[in-house]
Amino acid sequence: MNRRLTPGVLALWSAFVLVHVLTAALGWVYPSQPMGDVVLVYEPWASSALGGGSIVGVTETWVYPQLALVPMLAAAGLAAPLVPLLGVSSAYLVGWAVLVVVLDGIAFAVLVGRSPSRARRAAGWFWCAALLLLGPIALYRIDAITVPIAVIGGLWLVSRPTIAAALLTIGAWIKIWPGALVVAALVAARARLRMLFGAVVVTAAVAVVLLLLGADTEIFGFLTEQTGRGLQIEAVAATPFLWLAVAGAARIEYSFEILTFQITAPGVDAVAAALTPVMAIAVVVITGIGAVKAVRGAAFVWLFPPLALTLVVTLIVTNKVGSPQFQTWLLAPLILWIVLDRTRARVPAVIVLALCLLTCLVYPLGYDALLRADALAVAVLTVRNLLLLVLLVLGIRALVRVPAIRPSKPQE
Numbered sequence: 001m002n003r004r005l006t007p008g009v010l011a012l013w014s015a016f017v018l019v020h021v022l023t024a025a026l027g028w029v030y031p032s033q034p035m036g037d038v039v040l041v042y043e044p045w046a047s048s049a050l051g052g053g054s055i056v057g058v059t060e061t062w063v064y065p066q067l068a069l070v071p072m073l074a075a076a077g078l079a080a081p082l083v084p085l086l087g088v089s090s091a092y093l094v095g096w097a098v099l100v101v102v103l104d105g106i107a108f109a110v111l112v113g114r115s116p117s118r119a120r121r122a123a124g125w126f127w128c129a130a131l132l133l134l135g136p137i138a139l140y141r142i143d144a145i146t147v148p149i150a151v152i153g154g155l156w157l158v159s160r161p162t163i164a165a166a167l168l169t170i171g172a173w174i175k176i177w178p179g180a181l182v183v184a185a186l187v188a189a190r191a192r193l194r195m196l197f198g199a200v201v202v203t204a205a206v207a208v209v210l211l212l213l214g215a216d217t218e219i220f221g222f223l224t225e226q227t228g229r230g231l232q233i234e235a236v237a238a239t240p241f242l243w244l245a246v247a248g249a250a251r252i253e254y255s256f257e258i259l260t261f262q263i264t265a266p267g268v269d270a271v272a273a274a275l276t277p278v279m280a281i282a283v284v285v286i287t288g289i290g291a292v293k294a295v296r297g298a299a300f301v302w303l304f305p306p307l308a309l310t311l312v313v314t315l316i317v318t319n320k321v322g323s324p325q326f327q328t329w330l331l332a333p334l335i336l337w338i339v340l341d342r343t344r345a346r347v348p349a350v351i352v353l354a355l356c357l358l359t360c361l362v363y364p365l366g367y368d369a370l371l372r373a374d375a376l377a378v379a380v381l382t383v384r385n386l387l388l389l390v391l392l393v394l395g396i397r398a399l400v401r402v403p404a405i406r407p408s409k410p411q412e
Helices: 007-026 036-050 066-086 088-112 118-138 143-155 161-172 178-188 192-213 217-227 236-246 268-295 300-317 324-365 367-371 375-400
Strands: 251-255 260-264
Touching: 007 088, 007 118, 036 066, 036 088, 066 088, 066 192, 088 118, 088 143, 118 324, 143 161, 143 178, 143 324, 161 178, 161 192, 178 192, 178 268, 178 300, 178 324, 192 217, 236 260, 236 268, 236 375, 268 300, 268 375, 300 324, 300 375, 324 367, 324 375, 367 375
Parallel strands: none
Antiparallel strands: 251 260
């Protein structure tokens, strides 16, 4: 058997390596510290846990689900041999980058294999392009760990439903958003019981381990910690208030409690308080639409992609936080949509690539200007946020238009 890679696959892997090397290196060049969270937040958390100090999510309430600490500890392990040469912070950055690239590489191998279909090749090129356009923020955030996990889990939903659901649930215990893919899969797929089993086993195992480690009220602290947050300047709902800031009628202030910039203006608190129930209602309604389609016989290959994407976009649009790394959440649903039904995925894919570019222009390239409420920077962010709303509308329309019949064969 010829086990050599085809020229097309070699080109894909070459692009994958070049994009990751370039994106990782740009983190050292771009302004506004795009790698800041890794060395200023993740590394101290890991050092505290390894050094016998407080353990976030266990001995104190944390903003992230508890499994987010695992890759932070893994990066510290990868960095340890490099500390004498590079110093603690630089070594940890390298360790983090290596961890993300290795995980992405595993997921990329699952995606393209040795003889990928045209759809899988297209998905691979989309992934490379999105990373390049989004820039260092695509690698140097905890969200980067969840993308390859979600890609592998999504690709295995049909062939290995229990393992797939378990992987997606692990992703949700690192950063909540992969839970949207679990919900979409439970609605759209036939192997619901096996998927539910995988999700429940992972959740129960995490809860038991946390209880044994001494966690109690901290187990779901990542949910309660979000309720008191203000409106971050990059959130979609903050857009009108940013224009007030341009006019001098609102202020941009830094929150030392949650380490982010928020908008302060009359009415902001009411909007921030309303977003969480709006998110919950929107998720229920969209899931309900998907459930109706599933009951009427809609096929997985047609129903799952728009349902998954729409749920993820909803989590972004209705969020009080609008961090740039949230755009990485869109990659897995689009990669899966391209694999399953690339024709209908074309327009959403183009929009996501545009969102990646605009987000990079906002952060890190134009962030200083945004903090000054510069009109041009606010305009770029406004276009980005409007595109998110467009993507949400397109996702809902695609979901509503899913035919209630099964195709003769999956589109690859």
